[in-house]
Amino acid sequence: MKKILITGAAGFIGSHVARLFVNKYPDYEIFNLDKLTYAGNLENLKDFDKAPNYKFILGDIVDGDFIMNLFKEHKFDGVIHLAAESHVDRSIENPMEFIMANIVGTVNLLNAAKHIWEGNYEGKRFYHVSTDEVYGSLGEEGFFYEDTPYDPHSPYSASKASSDHLVRAYHDTYGLPIIISNCSNNYGPNQFPEKLVPLFINNIRHNKPLPVYGKGENVRDWLYVIDHAAAIDVIYHNGPTGETFNIGGHNEWTNIDLIKVVCKVMDEKLGREVGTSEKLITYVTDRAGHDLRYAIDSSKLQNELGWKPSLQFEEGINLTIDWYLNNQEWLDNVTSGNYQKYYEEMYGDR
Numbered sequence: 001m002k003k004i005l006i007t008g009a010a011g012f013i014g015s016h017v018a019r020l021f022v023n024k025y026p027d028y029e030i031f032n033l034d035k036l037t038y039a040g041n042l043e044n045l046k047d048f049d050k051a052p053n054y055k056f057i058l059g060d061i062v063d064g065d066f067i068m069n070l071f072k073e074h075k076f077d078g079v080i081h082l083a084a085e086s087h088v089d090r091s092i093e094n095p096m097e098f099i100m101a102n103i104v105g106t107v108n109l110l111n112a113a114k115h116i117w118e119g120n121y122e123g124k125r126f127y128h129v130s131t132d133e134v135y136g137s138l139g140e141e142g143f144f145y146e147d148t149p150y151d152p153h154s155p156y157s158a159s160k161a162s163s164d165h166l167v168r169a170y171h172d173t174y175g176l177p178i179i180i181s182n183c184s185n186n187y188g189p190n191q192f193p194e195k196l197v198p199l200f201i202n203n204i205r206h207n208k209p210l211p212v213y214g215k216g217e218n219v220r221d222w223l224y225v226i227d228h229a230a231a232i233d234v235i236y237h238n239g240p241t242g243e244t245f246n247i248g249g250h251n252e253w254t255n256i257d258l259i260k261v262v263c264k265v266m267d268e269k270l271g272r273e274v275g276t277s278e279k280l281i282t283y284v285t286d287r288a289g290h291d292l293r294y295a296i297d298s299s300k301l302q303n304e305l306g307w308k309p310s311l312q313f314e315e316g317i318n319l320t321i322d323w324y325l326n327n328q329e330w331l332d333n334v335t336s337g338n339y340q341k342y343y344e345e346m347y348g349d350r
């Protein structure tokens with residue numbers, strides 16, 4: 001049996017990747033290593049956490065000794081590394097947590113993989129899951145390609161850029177069999193409601209203001225999370241070692257247009273008069289260093305590995321909103337406790 005370590009699989013994207021691998025590959029043993037930060041939630045895994053080929057390990061990737069011992073004990077064949085601090089606004093408030101988890105944590109994993117594989121890299125793979133934010137910000141035209149120079153602007157994106165460089169350095173220096181993907185904004189079930197889509201769904205549910213940064217003119221390229229998981233599967237299995245693949249939906253929206261779609265669909269589903277939710281839109285102080293536009297060119301992945309998004313945005317956003325409305329207990333659970341303090345600190349003075 002192949003042993004695959006997925007880091008951060010109690011989080012949003014990781015839980016979808018773990019579900020796909022556990023169900024699709026019964027001959028793989030899937031280990032989920034997660035620290036269970038505020039963003040990690042075992043509830044996200046409950047439909048498959050009793051599967052015989054799945055195991056949860058509680059632990060911190062920043063703890064180098066723990067990681068080394070874990071790799072020595074289990075001798076993983078592959079790593080799919082998603083664990084990270086992932087929210088830009090939090091990185092502006094507290095950069096050091098991002099440096100530790102995203103940079104030091106990644107190097108600990110690289111060192112442990114290098115140590116147990118000892119130059120015998122046959123059948124081994126270290127897959128680093130990264131973001132399009134490393135490329136910086138686009139003007140009104142153009143796309144991010146795999147060879148677009150890195151130009152990160154937030155502590156979050158700078159920490160991810162740094163980890164990408166280190167992963168490539170371990171390939172170039174030690175021959176570690178790495179592969180990297182850089183994906184655009186994900187949306188879908190199980191996303192922590194600090195990110196735009198679930199935050200606004202939750203606020204509409206409670207008739208709370210919808211805090212739009214600046215003028216709402218920033219553009220993001222949205223991909224349904226299950227399509228991201230499918231891309232990771234394809235790249236993990238078929239991507240050539242040492243390569244990078246961009247993943248994106250060719251689905252650009254200004255924030256304000258996207259928010260209006262969410263408002264409209266929420267009004268329909270909640271049986272509210274059309275226009276009710278839009279009245280909650282409140283323009284607030286812009287995010288510091290706010291990147292104007294992200295747009296991914298994913299033609300390398302589509303042409304070389306045959307992946308393409310399975311869903312149109314209209315279908316994806318409907319499925320997403322249905323999921324949050326059908327899982328209000330999940331939303332209530334993750335927004336109790338510390339979330340209230342976080343919300344007050346982030347939005348109290350905006």
Ligand code: NAD
Nearest residue numbers: 008010011012013035036037039040060061083084086186
């Ligand atoms: P998330 O915040 O929902 O989940 C992150 C997970 O990592 C959580 O379960 C958390 O407990 C765990 N974690 C954090 N620090 C840890 C540590 N020190 N040790 C062990 N576990 C730790 O994040 P996400 O949105 O699912 O993103 C997953 C990955 O995908 C990240 O690397 C992120 O940079 C990347 N990514 C995200 C998006 C997006 O739109 N969300 C897009 C492209 C790439």
Ligand code: DAU
Nearest residue numbers: 086087088131132133184185194195196211212213218255
């Ligand atoms: O592009 C990939 C990245 O997408 C990932 O690497 C990150 O982990 C993920 O968080 C996401 O980053 P963004 O900063 O683009 O996502 P977020 O949901 O925080 O914000 C999306 C846009 O909405 C952005 O332009 C900021 C804006 N926004 C966000 C929030 C939370 C608002 O206007 N108001 C808000 O309250």
